[in-house]
Amino acid sequence: MRVGIIRSGGSNITSVINAVHKIGYETIVLNKPDKKVDLLMMPGVGNFGTASRRLNDSGFLEYIKNHVKEGKPMMGICLGMQLLFETSAEDESARGLCFYNGHFEKIPEPMSLDQRSPPNIGYSFVEFTSHRGESSVEIDLSYLNGYYYFLHSYALSTIPTGTKMIGISEFNSKRIIPFVLKENTCGIQFHPERSGLRGLKFLSKIINMVK
Numbered sequence: 001m002r003v004g005i006i007r008s009g010g011s012n013i014t015s016v017i018n019a020v021h022k023i024g025y026e027t028i029v030l031n032k033p034d035k036k037v038d039l040l041m042m043p044g045v046g047n048f049g050t051a052s053r054r055l056n057d058s059g060f061l062e063y064i065k066n067h068v069k070e071g072k073p074m075m076g077i078c079l080g081m082q083l084l085f086e087t088s089a090e091d092e093s094a095r096g097l098c099f100y101n102g103h104f105e106k107i108p109e110p111m112s113l114d115q116r117s118p119p120n121i122g123y124s125f126v127e128f129t130s131h132r133g134e135s136s137v138e139i140d141l142s143y144l145n146g147y148y149y150f151l152h153s154y155a156l157s158t159i160p161t162g163t164k165m166i167g168i169s170e171f172n173s174k175r176i177i178p179f180v181l182k183e184n185t186c187g188i189q190f191h192p193e194r195s196g197l198r199g200l201k202f203l204s205k206i207i208n209m210v211k
Contacts, residue, residue, distance in 0.1 A: 001211070004030045004037030006060060006080075016043045016077065019193035023204040033063030039211060040067050043193075044079030048104070048154070049091025051079055064097060073184045073210040074099075078152060081180075081187030090154055099185050100160040107155055107171060115172040119153040126178060126190065130165040141165065144205065146198050148190040150178070155189065165209070186210050 003025045005013055013029065020027050020041070028037060042064070044051055055061040068074050076084045083096045088104040107118035126148050128141040150169075155176040159166055165186075167179025178189030186206060192199035 001038040015193045042080035043077040048088040049094035052094040104154040123147040126167045149194040
């Protein structure tokens with residue numbers, strides 16, 4: 001399987017490339033939307049509005065939508081996860097890809113001395129849960145639970161509709177949703193490529209799920 005990694009600007013994708021190679025997949029860096037791949041990855045750091053407009057201006061927006069429409073898997077990491085959604089408080093005038101309903105809010109400043117100031121940097125615990133089918137039978141995903149590396153200032157707090165799998169974490173005792181999976185798309189707020197062996201195992205498992 002060939003994994004296409006979108007170079008959307010403002011992000012260092014070397015660590016993502018290395019992680020994908022370590023779990024046994026071929027990669028191709030996409031500087032423009034001109035190649036067919038089996039799986040798309042969209043890592044990113046930077047501003048939601050700037051990245052959204054860049055996707056539109058470069059032609060990647062339609063390229064991604066067509067890829068997903070064909071039933072092929074798509075993964076967004078960090079800013080890439082935000083771009084799978086509708087809007088973000090980072091730039092209220094911009095629109096994402098709208099594969100998921102939801103809005104990213106800025107992580108609030110601490111309310112007491114024992115709380116952390118944003119951004120959320122470092123390892124935080126993520127718990128994964130899944131509901132599949134009309135019977136809503138929960139699948140045991142505890143083997144994925146653990147600490148993953150985060151670096152972000154905006155977060156999702158409301159579970160999107162239609163998700164088959166989510167990850168739940170906390171920042172200053174407030175729930176955040178750093179992982180979503182629905183059909184052939186998934187969003188990952190944390191950085192599996194920077195989360196050591198656990199991150200590599202997670203990435204391998206999720207690729208198998210989403211494809």
